[in-house]
């Protein structure tokens with residue numbers, strides 16, 4: 031089953047919450063049970079009062095009717111009292127609340143029928159009246175007894191119920207609370223350990239990568255949660271890093287090889303040629319023959335040219351100024367040496383003083399130097415510009431190299447894929463994690479090449 035990290039974190043509190051809700055429901059049920067019993071007790075109480083009232087009204091009505099029958103006189107006040115008492119009697123019986131055994135026994139309806147027999151409007155004879163009252167009061171006292179018994183039973187039950195309720199609530203509450211806490215802790219412990227182990231393993235892999243040990247960390251086959259996504263991302267990131275470092279190493283190796291060749295040329299070939307030159311120079315001072323002298327002088331000039339060419343080649347292979355003076359000075363030297371003739375576009379070079387404080391390593395400096403030279407060469411070769419600007423700036427910890435011309439502008443993608451220069455620029459920039467772009471220049475026409483490197 032797929033459970034996300036968020037769900038794993040929420041599972042423990044959710045379990046505790048569900049158990050607490052169950053506890054609340056149980057308490058509510060207990061209260062409901064208790065309140066039903068309380069309603070029954072209230073009904074008994076009401077019935078008790080109604081019975082007493084009915085009994086009292088019946089007794090008074092009986093006495094009054096008897097005295098009226100004895101005297102044979104019935105004043106209007108007496109008649110009013112009789113009908114009032116009868117009404118009260120009826121009203122009291124109407125307030126009887128049937129409960130327990132009384133509900134279906136038919137005793138209440140029997141009592142009602144007996145009460146109707148007592149109606150003074152029927153003007154019964156004295157014997158019948160006495161009999162009716164006797165029957166009515168017997169039934170009343172039977173119901174009253176039942177009421178009393180129920181009342182006692184309920185009182186006892188109520189006390190028992192309260193004790194039971196307190197005990198049961200305490201036991202259930204304690205058990206549910208303990209269950210909630212224990213299960214919450216177990217679930218939280220289980221899932222947090224699971225998450226922690228995986229996070230620790232991910233962080234170990236990340237630390238290994240940061241330390242430069244580029245071993246591919248394991249990646250899950252399928253994504254179950256956010257941590258799997260993270261593991262797959264770290265795996266992909268490492269793969270890319272291995273590729274980038276590979277390119278970097280390749281470039282580093284190539285640069286090292288060029289440096290070695292430049293040194294060999296300097297130490298071996300250049301010193302051999304210098305020895306030959308010195309030999310020729312001494313030969314020309316020793317000889318008196320004019321034709322030999324002319325030939326040696328020609329050979330000397332050619333040799334000096336060859337030596338100068340060789341120095342150019344050596345400088346191209348590995349610019350010594352870069353090692354000695356740094357990036358800005360090396361680019362400046364290149365511009366002064368190779369881009370200064372009349373038939374070439376005019377250039378303007380700006381080097382931010384902060385560039386020298388940047389502390390760029392050898393490989394980055396070489397990559398930046400070669401990128402700058404290729405961008406400048408492209409302006410000279412393709413832009414047909416009359417001027418261009420080369421800027422080396424530092425803005426908020428970011429190094430920016432730009433070469434901006436006022437030429438014809440860079441053509442669309444297809445036609446610019448012909449050479450290797452732009453690709454080399456991209457590859458070198460990627461190796462040192464710099465970003466490059468070619469946009470329209472701020473002049474009325476032309477191209478702005480820009481490289482940004484976060485230092």
Ligand SMILES: Nc1ncnc2c1ncn2[C@@H]1O[C@H](COP(=O)(O)OP(=O)(O)OP(=O)(O)O)[C@@H](O)[C@H]1O
Nearest residue numbers: 408409412413439440441446449450451452453477
């Ligand atoms: N500043 C520029 N102005 C106008 N066009 C440019 C500029 N820079 C490059 N281009 C265009 O981009 C194309 C590709 O340049 P790229 O440097 O890759 O190759 P190249 O200079 O022709 O050959 P290579 O650099 O391999 O000697 C060029 O042929 C040119 O048309």
Ligand SMILES: [Mg+2]
Nearest residue numbers: 408449451452
């Ligand atoms: Mg080029």
